[in-house]
Amino acid sequence: MSSNSENPSQRYTKSIAAHERRSRVIAGGVNSNVRLMSRPVPLTFTRAHGAMIWDIDGNEYIDYAAGMGPTILGHNHPRVLAAVQQALQSGQCFAGQHELEAEFAERLIGAVPWIENIRIGLAGSDMDLLAVRIAKAVTGRSKVLRFTGHYHGWIDPLLVGPGAAPTPFGTPPVGPGQSVAAASEIVMCEWNDVSLVEQVFAAHQIACVIMEPIMCNTGVIPAQPGYIESVKALCKQHGAVLVIDEVITGFRVGLQGAQGHLGITGDITLYAKAIASGYPMAAIGTSRELMAGVGRGEVNHSGTYNSGYLSVAAAVETMKILVEENPYPSLQKNTVRLVEGLRKVGGGKGLAVDYVAGSLFQVRFGSQEPMQNREHFVKNSDPQKLMKFLDALQDRGVRPTSRGLFFVSVSHDERLIDRTLEITESALASM
Numbered sequence: 016m017s018s019n020s021e022n023p024s025q026r027y028t029k030s031i032a033a034h035e036r037r038s039r040v041i042a043g044g045v046n047s048n049v050r051l052m053s054r055p056v057p058l059t060f061t062r063a064h065g066a067m068i069w070d071i072d073g074n075e076y077i078d079y080a081a082g083m084g085p086t087i088l089g090h091n092h093p094r095v096l097a098a099v100q101q102a103l104q105s106g107q108c109f110a111g112q113h114e115l116e117a118e119f120a121e122r123l124i125g126a127v128p129w130i131e132n133i134r135i136g137l138a139g140s141d142m143d144l145l146a147v148r149i150a151k152a153v154t155g156r157s158k159v160l161r162f163t164g165h166y167h168g169w170i171d172p173l174l175v176g177p178g179a180a181p182t183p184f185g186t187p188p189v190g191p192g193q194s195v196a197a198a199s200e201i202v203m204c205e206w207n208d209v210s211l212v213e214q215v216f217a218a219h220q221i222a223c224v225i226m227e228p229i230m231c232n233t234g235v236i237p238a239q240p241g242y243i244e245s246v247k248a249l250c251k252q253h254g255a256v257l258v259i260d261e262v263i264t265g266f267r268v269g270l271q272g273a274q275g276h277l278g279i280t281g282d283i284t285l286y287a288k289a290i291a292s293g294y295p296m297a298a299i300g301t302s303r304e305l306m307a308g309v310g311r312g313e314v315n316h317s318g319t320y321n322s323g324y325l326s327v328a329a330a331v332e333t334m335k336i337l338v339e340e341n342p343y344p345s346l347q348k349n350t351v352r353l354v355e356g357l358r359k360v361g362g363g364k365g366l367a368v369d370y371v372a373g374s375l376f377q378v379r380f381g382s383q384e385p386m387q388n389r390e391h392f393v394k395n396s397d398p399q400k401l402m403k404f405l406d407a408l409q410d411r412g413v414r415p416t417s418r419g420l421f422f423v424s425v426s427h428d429e430r431l432i433d434r435t436l437e438i439t440e441s442a443l444a445s446m
């Protein structure tokens with residue numbers, strides 16, 4: 016493990032030079048705005064393996080960013096690598112069908128019995144767009160209810176302005192260049208309050224309600240007991256579609272995602288990230304009835320790279336491993352070991368750890384009480400302190416995401432977790 020944490024300014028010399036070079040030709044030096052948040056500059060990485068990742072300066076990190084969630088099996092799992100290498104021999108892009116598509120679909124439907132029909136896409140954002148399009152098509156309505164703090168991709172109309180306040184009766188703010196007209200179809204409210212959802216249904220003709228079943232994009236916050244069931248009942252009563260965005264939780268909280276864990280089911284389920292171990296693939300799953308318009312070509316879903324051969328090969332192998340090896344109990348055990356360890360070493364210093372289930376959690380500095388919604392989270396989080404902590408962790412060789420979300424993979428064994436706890440103690444002591 017790299018040891019020049021005492022001299023952070025020299026630790027990132029090559030990354031700083033690489034960032035300067037990139038910034039001359041690539042906007043902001045990154046290819047996803049989320050990466051702009053990295054410090055001291057967006058780092059440049061050279062390779063990753065298992066639970067580890069290395070940057071261009073030769074610094075080694077225990078990687079809890081995990082590709083922002085996809086690498087649940089660790090980087091470069093040998094079986095996934097072998098499947099992709101084999102697929103590589105056959106070609107990449109057929110502009111046509113291949114047999115792995117059906118194999119993936121059958122395996123997904125086999126694992127998640129409330130899904131009858133799927134489509135495969137490239138990214139979570141694609142699938143969010145398609146879900147909303149299907150809901151609007153089948154209901155003939157245009158309004159979408161979504162919740163503050165949840166994230167459903169970077170597309171219009173689902174992305175609404177940063178820090179959007181709950182506005183059950185108004186149009187949420189939109190970012191520069193985004194469609195105000197599209198945003199006028201979004202109705203937004205704070206999560207975990209059924210009465211707000213009732214008010215929205217009373218005031219608007221809602222095509223669909225979209226939510227993360229466990230909010231993972233502003234902290235990690237569970238739904239209150241009975242909340243999703245109540246929202247589902249309201250959807251049913253008003254003829255709206257319930258879209259469950261499992262882009263983070265799918266295959267991470269368990270094979271059946273957060274819905275399996277919670278014992279609830281939506282009408283449409285969205286997957287990306289962990290389904291293909293880091294290869295670009297996403298999927299939407301729903302009933303034959305809701306998917307019929309897509310199948311007839313009336314509801315448009317297109318894409319040159321959809322169901323690329325390598326990605327589907329990776330997804331099929333990932334699914335086989337998850338089913339055959341069932342890593343979930345040990346993943347959960349190791350995650351809990353880390354969560355409890357962090358609470359022990361950090362609790363006295365104001366570090367709070369928000370954990371619900373599966374192999375991801377959020378760290379923040381603030382009240383230890385369970386968070387309810389975005390507003391509650393913002394009031395109970397000290398972003399400056401978190402940034403200092405994340406810097407200190409990174410300088411010592413631990414890399415969570417740049418907003419303090421940790422993803423644990425099967426490669427994070429007890430030794431690495433205990434090493435993470437030692438590094439955390441040292442990072443906290445340095446602040």
Ligand SMILES: Cc1ncc(COP(=O)(O)O)c(C=O)c1O
Nearest residue numbers: 138139140166167168262263287
């Ligand atoms: C819940 C959720 N939905 C959708 C997306 C968008 O997925 P992608 O970045 O693959 O477009 C994300 C991305 O983090 C997400 O967390």
